[in-house]
Amino acid sequence: VENKVELLDEATRFINEAYVELGKENLIEQRLAVIAREIEEKNSYEHTLEEIEQGARMAWRNNNRCIGRLFWQQLQIRDARTVHTTEEIKQTLFNHIEEGTNNGAIRPTLTVFKPNTVKIWNEQLIRYAGYIVDGQQIGDPLSNEITALCQRLGWKSPQTDFDVLPLLFQKDETSPMTMQSIPSNLVKEVEITHPDYPKLAELGLKWYAIPVITNMRLEIGGISYDAAPFNGWYMGTEIASRNFVDEQRYNKLDEIAAAFDITTRKNRDLWKDRTLLELNIALLQSYQREKVQVVDHHTAAKQFGQFEQQEKAQNREVTGNWAWLIPPMSPTTTHIFHQRYNNEVKKPNFFYKKSPFD
Numbered sequence: 001v002e003n004k005v006e007l008l009d010e011a012t013r014f015i016n017e018a019y020v021e022l023g024k025e026n027l028i029e030q031r032l033a034v035i036a037r038e039i040e041e042k043n044s045y046e047h048t049l050e051e052i053e054q055g056a057r058m059a060w061r062n063n064n065r066c067i068g069r070l071f072w073q074q075l076q077i078r079d080a081r082t083v084h085t086t087e088e089i090k091q092t093l094f095n096h097i098e099e100g101t102n103n104g105a106i107r108p109t110l111t112v113f114k115p116n117t118v119k120i121w122n123e124q125l126i127r128y129a130g131y132i133v134d135g136q137q138i139g140d141p142l143s144n145e146i147t148a149l150c151q152r153l154g155w156k157s158p159q160t161d162f163d164v165l166p167l168l169f170q171k172d173e174t175s176p177m178t179m180q181s182i183p184s185n186l187v188k189e190v191e192i193t194h195p196d197y198p199k200l201a202e203l204g205l206k207w208y209a210i211p212v213i214t215n216m217r218l219e220i221g222g223i224s225y226d227a228a229p230f231n232g233w234y235m236g237t238e239i240a241s242r243n244f245v246d247e248q249r250y251n252k253l254d255e256i257a258a259a260f261d262i263t264t265r266k267n268r269d270l271w272k273d274r275t276l277l278e279l280n281i282a283l284l285q286s287y288q289r290e291k292v293q294v295v296d297h298h299t300a301a302k303q304f305g306q307f308e309q310q311e312k313a314q315n316r317e318v319t320g321n322w323a324w325l326i327p328p329m330s331p332t333t334t335h336i337f338h339q340r341y342n343n344e345v346k347k348p349n350f351f352y353k354k355s356p357f358d
């Protein structure tokens with residue numbers, strides 16, 4: 001936010017809405033008086049932990065692109081606002097991975113650091129590296145830039161398709177970079193196999209259990225938390241319909257078709273569709289085999305429908321981004337496809353940060 005007036009306006013809007021939801025409307029006036037004084041003195045103000053918990057849950061509830069919002073009230077918040085040394089930051093990030101993974105029974109979790117301090121360069125806490133070796137792409141192209149930086153900082157790796165990147169962060173904007181590998185016992189991964197097609201296993205496809213987003217900022221009442229890693233669990237299509245098959249990602253559709261003995265000659269054989277279907281089945285079954293939580297897109301759509309009903313009962317309009325909410329597989333079999341959504345952006349919310357590389 002630009003100035004004191006705007007900050008107080010955002011704070012007032014947030015406190016009014018959050019305290020009513022918390023059943024504390026009688027404390028609004030007093031709380032706003034304290035915040036107004038703080039903004040006058042320090043050009044900013046500090047949230048209580050309860051305000052951050054409610055604000056982060058509202059931010060999830062408000063995000064138009066998220067199909068998983070039914071569980072917004074169960075988000076676990078970890079308060080890391082007093083964490084400042086690189087050692088403590090490292091431990092806090094490792095603990096988030098451990099507590100969020102929970103051996104596969106994934107717990108939606110968000111860790112909040114003090115504003116204007118920690119700067120995380122990773123886009124997700126766990127992500128595979130990307131390299132161009134002899135003109136050939138290895139690993140995840142989205143990671144090529146950060147991988148090159150890690151290598152410049154001395155990172156050594158076997159250069160496979162699935163090398164987990166180290167954490168890369170600064171304890172604050174002016175401090176040197178810390179590069180720290182994640183202990184492999186903390187990184188739960190799933191080998192992707194198909195019960196009817198043993199050749200799929202020969203491709204050696206795998207993916208990590210838990211997506212922990214670190215390239216978005218959490219905005220609550222005018223305050224921006226630039227380091228606020230959050231995780232949920234995956235919807236199967238994210239991995240099987242996008243990460244493994246997009247041309248600008250792992251681009252493995254042809255190889256996977258061959259593993260399923262599907263010939264790729266004629267479009268009207270719908271070989272791409274059959275390959276994606278079998279790969280999505282393999283993905284869901286592999287995660288279930290390893291007891292790692294994952295949701296199929298039909299169940300996720302039904303849960304989103306329950307969220308819509310729940311919000312209607314609370315007299316809140318559900319806003320949404322239709323193009324992001326419809327799943328990439330069989331979208332017309334979900335109610336989402338046949339409905340319209342207001343894409344207005346409500347706050348609190350999550351927003352993209354400018355890339356640290358820009």
Ligand code: HEM
Binds near residue numbers: 071109232234350
């Ligand atoms: C619990 C299980 C969850 C599932 C299955 C789920 C599912 C998804 C999916 C499939 C997307 C689209 C991602 C993409 O296509 O790149 C998405 C977007 C998003 N989700 Fe959720 N989500 C879950 C939990 C959460 C949680 C806990 C938060 C934050 C507290 C969250 C915040 C978001 C945000 C901010 C986006 C938009 C990302 C962007 O703009 O790139 N979600 N979600």
Ligand SMILES: N=C(Nc1cccc(CNC[C@@H]2CCCN2)c1)c1cccs1
Binds near residue numbers: 213230238
């Ligand atoms: N299931 C998830 N998927 C998800 C959610 C938000 C953002 C992302 C990452 N999106 C970036 C990818 C890569 C380019 C376009 N999509 C994934 C969750 C991640 C963290 C909480 S839920």
